[in-house]
Amino acid sequence: xxxxxxxxxxxxxxxxxxxxxxxxxxxxxxxxxxxxxxxxxxxxxxxxxxxxxxxxxxxxxxxxxxxxxxxxxxxxxxxxxxxxxxxxxxxxxxxxxxxxxxxxxxxxxxxxxxxxxxxxxxxxxxxxxxxxxxxxxxxxxxxxxxxxxxxxxxxxxxxxxxxxxxxxxxxxxxxxxxxxxxxxxxxxxxxxxxxxxxxxxxxxxxxxxxxxxxxxxxxxxxxxxxxxxxxxxxxxxxxxxxxxxxxxxxxxxxxxxxxxxxxxxxxxxxxxxxxxxxxxxxxxxxxxxxxxxxxxxxxxxxxxxxxxxxxxxxxxxxxxxxxxxxxxxxxxxxxxxxxxxxxxxxxxxxxxxxxxxxxxxxxxxxxxxxxxxxxxxxxxxxxxxxx
Amino acid sequence: xxxxxxxxxxxxxxxxxxxxxxxxxxxxxxxxxxxxxxxxxxxxxxxxxxxxxxxxxxxxxxxxxxxxxxxxxxxxxxxxxxxxxxxxxxxxxxxxxxxxxxxxxxxxxxxxxxxxxxxxxxxxxxxxxxxxxxxxxxxxxxxxxxxxxxxxxxxxxxxxxxxxxxxxx
Numbered sequence: 001x002x003x004x005x006x007x008x009x010x011x012x013x014x015x016x017x018x019x020x021x022x023x024x025x026x027x028x029x030x031x032x033x034x035x036x037x038x039x040x041x042x043x044x045x046x047x048x049x050x051x052x053x054x055x056x057x058x059x060x061x062x063x064x065x066x067x068x069x070x071x072x073x074x075x076x077x078x079x080x081x082x083x084x085x086x087x088x089x090x091x092x093x094x095x096x097x098x099x100x101x102x103x104x105x106x107x108x109x110x111x112x113x114x115x116x117x118x119x120x121x122x123x124x125x126x127x128x129x130x131x132x133x134x135x136x137x138x139x140x141x142x143x144x145x146x147x148x149x150x151x152x153x154x155x156x157x158x159x160x161x162x163x164x165x166x167x168x169x170x171x172x173x174x175x176x177x178x179x180x181x182x183x184x185x186x187x188x189x190x191x192x193x194x195x196x197x198x199x200x201x202x203x204x205x206x207x208x209x210x211x212x213x214x215x216x217x218x219x220x221x222x223x224x225x226x227x228x229x230x231x232x233x234x235x236x237x238x239x240x241x242x243x244x245x246x247x248x249x250x251x252x253x254x255x256x257x258x259x260x261x262x263x264x265x266x267x268x269x270x271x272x273x274x275x276x277x278x279x280x281x282x283x284x285x286x287x288x289x290x291x292x293x294x295x296x297x298x299x300x301x302x303x304x305x306x307x308x309x310x311x312x313x314x315x316x317x318x319x320x321x322x323x324x325x326x327x328x329x330x331x332x333x334x335x336x337x338x339x340x341x342x343x344x345x346x347x348x349x350x351x352x353x354x355x356x357x358x359x360x361x362x363x364x365x366x367x368x369x370x371x372x373x374x375x376x377x378x379x380x381x382x383x384x385x386x387x
Numbered sequence: 388x389x390x391x392x393x394x395x396x397x398x399x400x401x402x403x404x405x406x407x408x409x410x411x412x413x414x415x416x417x418x419x420x421x422x423x424x425x426x427x428x429x430x431x432x433x434x435x436x437x438x439x440x441x442x443x444x445x446x447x448x449x450x451x452x453x454x455x456x457x458x459x460x461x462x463x464x465x466x467x468x469x470x471x472x473x474x475x476x477x478x479x480x481x482x483x484x485x486x487x488x489x490x491x492x493x494x495x496x497x498x499x500x501x502x503x504x505x506x507x508x509x510x511x512x513x514x515x516x517x518x519x520x521x522x523x524x525x526x527x528x529x530x531x532x533x534x535x536x537x538x539x540x541x542x543x544x545x546x547x548x549x550x551x552x553x554x555x556x
Contacts, residue, residue, distance in 0.1 A: 093417070124515060125436045132444035139420060139447070142455050146413060146464075154464065161456050168448065185437075185515055 003117030004028065028120035032109045039302075040261045041071035047310045054314035074254075081250040086149060089247065093147035098248060098255040101140035105262030107133045111187050112269040115279050115294040116286045119188055126187035127179060130270045131172050135225060137263050138164040141234065144256070145244035156243025159321070160234035164225055166328040171221030173336030174214040177343045178205055178274045191278035200284060204277035209359040210342040213367075215275040217336055219308070222267030224328070226260060229313035236318060268305035276301050330374050338366045391432055399425025412458060413465075420451045437515045 005024035012020065045060065045067060052059025060067035085094060111126035113119035123129050138161055145157025182190040197203035205211035224231040235243030245256045272278060278301075284294035319327065342359045349355040402422030409415045423446040430439030458464065522530050 090411075093414070123436050123440075125440045128437070128440045128444065132440050132448055135448045136443070138452060139417075139455075142452075142459075143417065146459075149465070154459070158456075158459050161452055161459070165449070165452055165456070172444075 028110075032106060032120060036106070036109055036262060036265065037258065039265065039306075040258055041075070043261055043265070043306055044074070044257075045070050046306075047313070050307070050310045051314050054311075078251055078254045083250040083252065084247075086247050088149045090147040090149065093143045094247070097140045097144035097147060098252040098259075100143070101137055101256055101259030102262060104133050104136040104140075105259055105266045107136075108263075108266035108270065112266070112273055113188050113191055113278055114298045115291040116192075116284070117188070118291065118295075122186060122188055125185045127175055127185050127190065127270075127274065130187070130266070131168075131175055134263065134266060134270070135164055135168050137226075137259060140259070141227075141244050144248065145234075148244070148247035150247055152240045152242070153244050153246045156234045156236075156240050156246070159236075159240075160227060160244060163227065163231065163233060163324060166325060167221045167224035167231075167332070170217055170328060170332035170336040171225060173333065173340065174217035174221065175274060177210055177214045177336075177339050180340070180343045181205060181208075181210075181346070187273050187278070191273055191280060194277040195280050199282045200280045201277070201282070204275065204280070206275040206277075208346070209356065209363050210339050210346055211275055213335065213339050213342070213363055215271070217332055217339070218271050218275065219305075220332065222264070222271060223309065223312065224324075226264040226267055228260070228264050228309060230316040230318050231324065232318060233321060233324060264309060265302070265306060268302055268309065271305060272298065272301045276305075326374070331370050334370055335366065338363065392429075395425055395428045395432065399429065411465075413455070416451060416454050416458070419454075420447055423447050423451065435514060437518060 004027060005020060008015075008020045008024055009017075048070070049059040049067070060070040063069040063073045085091065108130045110120040111123050111130050119126075141160040141164075142157045145153040145155075145160065148154070178190060179185055182193040184190060184193070194203050194205055201207075206215045223229075227234050233243075234240075235245060237243075240246070245253055248256060279294035279298040281294070281297035284290055284297055342363050345359050345362060346355050349358055399422050402418050402420075402425055405418035406415050406422055409418060423442065427439045427442040427447070430436075430442055
């Protein structure tokens with residue numbers, strides 16, 4: 001916000017000071033409210049097209065060229081649908097849940113920098129804020145499932161709460177490694193610490209042994225926290241009809257979709273910031289052109305992460321509940337703790353090649369040990385007879 | 388003292404009053420969450436970013452969620468309550484505790500000891516680093532003691548859970 005203020009001040013020198021201040025305050029908010037929901041609308045189309053491609057069909061292609069107007073048509077259709085509230089539902093909570101579900105996703109974007117100095121709020125504890133706020137959406141999920149007075153909805157809510165509480169721990173721990181490496185909790189500082197190197201790329205934290213492990217942990221945790229496939233158990237349609245949003249129709253249902261996508265994109269944005277160098281890349285800098293290139297880099301990486309999410313959704317089956325919990329507590333959490341030790345090695349061992357070798361071996365040993373220890377028992381061949 | 392302070396205070400007080408006066412247990416917890424968020428907003432207003440974030444992470448993200456989870460695992464999941472008990476023993480004991488706490492807090496705030504412990508300089512810049520240094524410096528023994536206590540609690544929970552599994556077999 002400060003950087004934007006100075007930029008505006010320099011560009012429009014004849015404007016009064018208060019106007020520049022108000023503009024510097026309103027522009028980031030307007031940007032977040034306009035750009036990310038627009039990306040969400042586009043993502044729904046891209047996702048449907050990509051899933052269609054993976055499943056060997058065409059996907060939406062009737063509205064506009066290549067189906068480009070499909071999100072608009074969907075929005076219009078869903079606005080015209082009847083809004084049904086169950087008679088026994090807890091009316092107020094039932095109404096409030098879809099309104100609240102969008103808020104946490106949008107709040108996370110406040111601390112995600114999109115260009116040098118351009119972040120809505122440069123909090124001193126930006127990473128922690130993103131992680132803390134990101135999990136608040138589970139309260140809205142609980143409200144939705146609980147207020148519907150429906151067994152399937154309630155089961156979905158129970159699953160959502162258990163899942164988010166479990167996966168929050170390894171995700172935060174994976175973030176701790178980055179915080180320790182950068183020595184700061186500010187998202188801007190963390191991105192700046194990844195600058196330099198070959199083409200502004202080779203210093204990204206993902207190209208470190210502990211960074212790669214952290215990146216994988218963080219992506220998995222992000223998928224689970226935003227209840228995306230393969231962790232979409234709270235709304236598993238084959239078991240729970242629609243989970244927590246079974247009793248929602250019309251635009252309230254659309255808000256649930258929006259909240260889920262915004263949260264997923266927010267986690268993708270935080271992942272890009274922490275591990276993929278944020279807005280850094282060849283050509284990014286502090287000048288006007290440099291800032292525009294930096295923005296391009298950030299949104300390209302965000303698009304890449306969204307594409308990865310879609311790819312995972314299209315190719316992986318959903319986990320079972322016991323697999324879900326075992327995965328979080330028996331594999332991800334120990335790995336995250338080991339990763340924190342690895343960053344300790346990385347910090348204190350010199351010269352660099354020694355640190356590389358030691359951290360790689362340390363992490364490799366633990367990955368092997370954890371996979372061996374948690375290998376599922378070989379199951380007998382099962383026979384199904386239909387009489 | 389500005390407009391934001393009064394708005395946030397009003398929301399927080401509303402949440403607190405609702406949390407103790409609503410009849411449905413789940414509604415109470417939701418009102419409690421509103422109160423927690425109000426307190427977090429107060430911390431942000433005071434430039435205590437770290438404290439505000441931790442308030443959200445621990446109280447909203449963990450404590451409130453665990454209360455909700457515990458309610459969901461009980462029989463009375465809709466949270467509807469029995470008949471209203473007015474001015475009973477519970478009410479009077481609660482009121483007495485609240486009054487004692489109010490007196491204690493008022494005395495603590497009125498005394499100038501609290502203000503004297505605040506570090507000088509630009510507090511907003513350094514609060515995280517200061518807290519971190521204090522935790523691994525002068526307060527390292529209490530910190531480790533809490534760590535041992537938590538580990539013991541964790542092991543105890545696992546032991547209790549294992550006991551129930553053994554009984555059910």
